[in-house]
Amino acid sequence: MAWDFSTEPEFQEQLDWVAQFCRNEVEPLDLVFPGAAYSRNPKAKALADPLKQQVKDRGLWALFLDKDLGGPGFGQLKLALLNEILGRYRSAPVVFGTAAPDTGNMEMLAAYGTPEQKDKWLYPLMNQEIFSAYSMTEPQGGSDPTMFRTRAVRDGDEWVINGEKWFTSAGSHADIIFVMCVNGMYVVPRDTPGVEIMSYPQLHNHIRYTDVRVPAGNLLGPEDGARVLAQRRLGGGRIHHAMRTVAQVKLAFDMMCERALSRESHGKVIAEHQMVQEAIADSYAELNMLRLLVLWTAWTIDNSSTQQSRTQIATCKYTCAKVLREVSYRALHILGSLGTTNLTPLQAMFASSPTMAIADGVDEVHKATVARNVLKGYEPHPGIWPTEYIPAKRQEARKKYADLIAADPDMAAWADMAERSVRG
Numbered sequence: 001m002a003w004d005f006s007t008e009p010e011f012q013e014q015l016d017w018v019a020q021f022c023r024n025e026v027e028p029l030d031l032v033f034p035g036a037a038y039s040r041n042p043k044a045k046a047l048a049d050p051l052k053q054q055v056k057d058r059g060l061w062a063l064f065l066d067k068d069l070g071g072p073g074f075g076q077l078k079l080a081l082l083n084e085i086l087g088r089y090r091s092a093p094v095v096f097g098t099a100a101p102d103t104g105n106m107e108m109l110a111a112y113g114t115p116e117q118k119d120k121w122l123y124p125l126m127n128q129e130i131f132s133a134y135s136m137t138e139p140q141g142g143s144d145p146t147m148f149r150t151r152a153v154r155d156g157d158e159w160v161i162n163g164e165k166w167f168t169s170a171g172s173h174a175d176i177i178f179v180m181c182v183n184g185m186y187v188v189p190r191d192t193p194g195v196e197i198m199s200y201p202q203l204h205n206h207i208r209y210t211d212v213r214v215p216a217g218n219l220l221g222p223e224d225g226a227r228v229l230a231q232r233r234l235g236g237g238r239i240h241h242a243m244r245t246v247a248q249v250k251l252a253f254d255m256m257c258e259r260a261l262s263r264e265s266h267g268k269v270i271a272e273h274q275m276v277q278e279a280i281a282d283s284y285a286e287l288n289m290l291r292l293l294v295l296w297t298a299w300t301i302d303n304s305s306t307q308q309s310r311t312q313i314a315t316c317k318y319t320c321a322k323v324l325r326e327v328s329y330r331a332l333h334i335l336g337s338l339g340t341t342n343l344t345p346l347q348a349m350f351a352s353s354p355t356m357a358i359a360d361g362v363d364e365v366h367k368a369t370v371a372r373n374v375l376k377g378y379e380p381h382p383g384i385w386p387t388e389y390i391p392a393k394r395q396e397a398r399k400k401y402a403d404l405i406a407a408d409p410d411m412a413a414w415a416d417m418a419e420r421s422v423r424g
């Protein structure tokens with residue numbers, strides 16, 4: 001009997017340390033010097049680097065990577081439990097060496113990079129000596145990769161890239177950009193001539209690539225392999241989003257419960273009003289359904305592969321967006337006017353829910369994938385009636401008791417009555 005929802009005591013100790021470290025070190029840094037963990041400013045680094053060192057000393061750096069690549073090799077299930085804590089704090093993923101978009105890019109490099117490519121980019125990325133971005137979406141189309149046009153053409157020992165990309169997160173901050181072309185995935189140093197970063201949007205950049213020349217060795221994985229690499233990258237990224245969303249939803253839920261017990265209206269504490277209780281009960285159910293879905297998916301990845309878990313990963317992606325929207329809305333509502341301000345995390349959390357339903361693939365596309373894959377396990381019913389059409393099933397079942405019905409009038413009457421009741 002292998003069903004078991006418990007956490008090993010040794011790993012629980014790690015989780016307890018992470019929770020206390022995030023509360024005592026990461027959150028204060030976020031509150032007083034927002035962005036310091038990401039900054040290259042030497043004064044900010046002097047604050048953030050010792051925290052990163054503590055994480056490394058504890059063996060918790062680059063949590064998502066296997067042991068042979070320098071991570072602790074926890075696997076996805078343990079990572080999910082850790083992300084339930086890290087996802088509460090804005091810069092915790094950076095302090096633990098697990099921040100997007102670098103994580104997905106590192107996964108691609110780890111899976112498809114040559115030893116030289118790993119030396120050049122993977123290890124510096126792991127140590128946050130450099131930062132990266134991922135250029136896939138184009139202005140004329142995001143959800144449908146057949147609409148992408150950016151292409152690399154071989155010229156001697158170089159590739160020459162031409163195209164335009166939209167919404168490359170942290171592109172202006174990155175040292176290297178993974179550029180998805182229709183004929184391969186290429187690593188492009190940001191300062192290469194021809195890389196032009198538009199002035200807006202500011203965080204997710206619009207980038208033009210005009211006659212950008214990179215050495216032949218900057219092709220990652222096989223020629224024409226960009227879509228396979230992209231799936232590898234995005235599969236991991238999506239489940240990590242969902243893991244961190246569990247943390248956000250739990251934060252909203254905690255805030256909702258605390259406030260419900262603290263505020264009075266119409267003669268009683270608001271937790272005693274039934275509609276507030278409904279909000280709490282629905283949120284509790286949705287939080288735990290999401291959490292179990294994510295943990296089950298993480299467990300499935302550990303016991304098969306990201307590719308074999310893609311239906312579950314897609315389910316996590318649109319479900320986490322929906323649960324985030326619903327629970328953060330209820331929490332915001334229960335905090336009343338205060339909830340609508342930026343004096344608590346709730347307003348930003350609620351505002352981020354549409355983003356969660358778009359980034360790394362829009363809900364509709366994931367839902368279509370899930371429905372398509374799930375339907376592969378089904379067949380149309382053979383005749384005009386569904387398999388569960390009761391009269392037909394009963395006729396078939398009567399054959400099993402044909403001798404008894406023929407021999408015993410009481411039992412025949414009973415069986416006939418059952419048949420009449422469904423007709424009636």
Ligand SMILES: Cc1cc2nc3c(=O)[nH]c(=O)nc-3n(C[C@H](O)[C@H](O)[C@H](O)COP(=O)(O)OP(=O)(O)OC[C@H]3O[C@@H](n4cnc5c(N)ncnc54)[C@H](O)[C@@H]3O)c2cc1C
Nearest residue numbers: 134135136137141142143167168169358359360361362364
């Ligand atoms: C915060 C954030 C960060 C991002 N970071 C990056 C990044 O680092 N690099 C990168 O390359 N991209 C990034 N993206 C872009 C992201 O990948 C795209 O936004 C996403 O793939 C959707 O593409 P689109 O925005 O062009 O929307 P569209 O493809 O234009 O879709 C718009 C809408 O059309 C409808 N629709 C589209 N297709 C279907 C369909 N098949 N069935 C039904 N309805 C459909 C849906 O309602 C959908 O919401 C990021 C996006 C966000 C929000």
